Amino acid sequence: MYPLILSRHGYRTSYLVEAAGELLPAVHVKERLLADPKYAALLADLLIDRINTLRRTIKKVAVNEAVEKQLQDHRYIFPCNPVMGKLSTNAPFRHPAIVAVLKQGVFTGQFHAQHKRLFISTRKSAPKELELPDAMVALAATTVSWFHLSISINFTEGAYEDTYRNHMKTLSDTRASARPALHNVLHGLYKDVTESKTFQPSTGSSSLLINLADIPDSDEFTNVALNQ
Template sequence: MELSLIQGQTDNDEEAETNMKKKPGPKTARRDAKYESERPTIAAPASNGPAKKKKVHSTATQSNPNDGWPVETHITYPDGTTGQRTISLRLQNMVICNILHEAIVLATGLTMFEEVFPTTNSLKHPQIAHHVENDDTYSRHLTNYVTGRVGKMRADVKGAAVDAVASMYGILQVPVENDARKKFVKTLMSKLNFIFPQNHILDAHSIRRNEPYLHPAIISVLHKFFFKSSKSLGNRFGNTFVSTSKTDDAKEVPEAMLSLVVVTVFAALKEWEEGKTERQKQDFAATSFNETYTLHKATLLDKILKSKVGDGTQKYHMLMARLYREGKAGIADSVETPDLDFEGME
C-alpha cells in the first residue's frame, strides 16, 4: 500500500474523492519493521525520462537531517529526549501540515472503500516530492505519522463498537453466575451468530439467518462513526458510494467499510468472552484480526455476491443498499464459517 505526493491542485473534498479512485503508483522496497504490516510508503511522481534515484539511507551522522534540502521541505524531527517515535504535527510548517492533513483524510477514505492508499494530486510541491523520493528517513517519518492516524481511525471505530455491544446484544442482562454470560457470548461468536439480528435479545440462538450483517449493533456502529455528523467520513465522501446493480442506483455500503465495522464488533465481543462482570479491555491491532477481516470479505463477495442460490448480485445489492440506508439514518430495522440462509434473503 502506498501514498504518492505528486504535482497538481485540488481545492475541495469532491475533487479529492475523484482522485481517491486512481490507482496507486509503483511500490518502493524499504519498509520500517514496526510498520511492516500496514504502513504506506510515500513516493514522488514518476518523471518523463528514466528514473534516477539516489536514496539517502540514513541521516544519523548529520547534525541536522534537513541540511541541504529546500526550506519548504523541512520537518521538525523527534528530538529523541522523550522516546517519541513519530513527528509532532504542531511543530511542522503549514505546508507540511496541509500535506499530512490531506494524506490522512484520503488514506482513511480509501480504507473505507478499497483498502488501498490513494494517489493525491492535491498539493503542488515538487520539492517536497523530490525530498520524499530521495531521503528514506524523511519519507519514513511522514508515512509513520499518516499510518498512526489511520490506525487511530480504526481504534475509534472499535470504540464505537464497544459502546454498542454490551447493551445491544443484551450481555449485561445475562448473569455471570454458572458461566451463563460466558456461554451466552460464546454462542454469539460461534459461527458468527453475532452478525444476524435476534428475535429475542437474551436468546443467542434466536437469530434470523436470512438477514446477515443486519444486527442493530452493526448498523449502530456504521451510523455513529461514518454518518452521524456532516464531518463524518461517510458524509464527507458521500459521492464515492456507488451501486453494484445494473438496474437500481441505490447507494451501497462498500464491503471494506462493512468488514471493518464487523471486525470491530467482533473485537468488542471478545472483551466479554470470559463472562466477567466487566469487559476485559484488549488492544485493537489490525494485524490481529486479519483472518476475521478476510473471512467477512470472502463471505460478502464469494458466498453472497457470487451465490449460486438465486440472484447473488441482487441479494448483495439489496443487503448493502439497506445497510447504507439504515446506517445513514441510524435506524436498524474463533473464526468459523457462518451458516447463511441464502434462499431466505430478499
C-alpha cells in the same frame, strides 16, 4: 442466591443450623448457633463469602458460554428475531450493534455528504440504490466481534486481521452465490445508517448461517471493486 438485605442474618443462620444438623460431628456447632447469636453472626459471614465465590464462578462460565456462542459462525452479525428468538439469517451484517457502530462511528457530521462517491449501486437498473462498501461493513463487524472479546484481547491489527479477512471473504462468497440478494442487504444497511429510521428485525465463518437465496434477475450487475 440474592436474599433481601434485611433478611440475610436469619437466612444465613437458618441454613447453617440446617447444615450442622445434617452432620453428626457438628451437633455442638448447631447447639451454639441456636444459643449464641454473636457466634451465629460471625460464622454466617462464611456462608455469604462462599455464595459470592459461587456467583463469580457461575458468572464467569455464563460469560464464556455467551461469548463462545456469539463468536461461533460469527453469529453477532445477524439480528435476532425478538418474537421467535432466532437469528435472522436473511439479514447478515444488519445486527443493530453493527448499525450503531457505523452510524455513530462513521456517519456523523458531514461524512456522508463529503464522501458520497464511496457509495455506489452494483445494480445497473437501480443506480440510486446505493450500497455500503465491503471494507466498511467488514470493519464494523470486526469491531463488534472485539466487543465480545474486549475483556482479554486488545483491538489491534494483528489480533483481528483474520476476523476482518474472514468477513471480507464472507461478503465475496455471498456475492458470488447470491449477488442480487446481497445487493438488497447492503442497500438496506446503507439506508439503516444514513436515514433516521434504524432497522429493527421482528470463530468460524458466518457463510454457514447466511440464508440468502439467489434472486432471478435479468439485470446485469456492475462489476466494481468494493474491497477498498
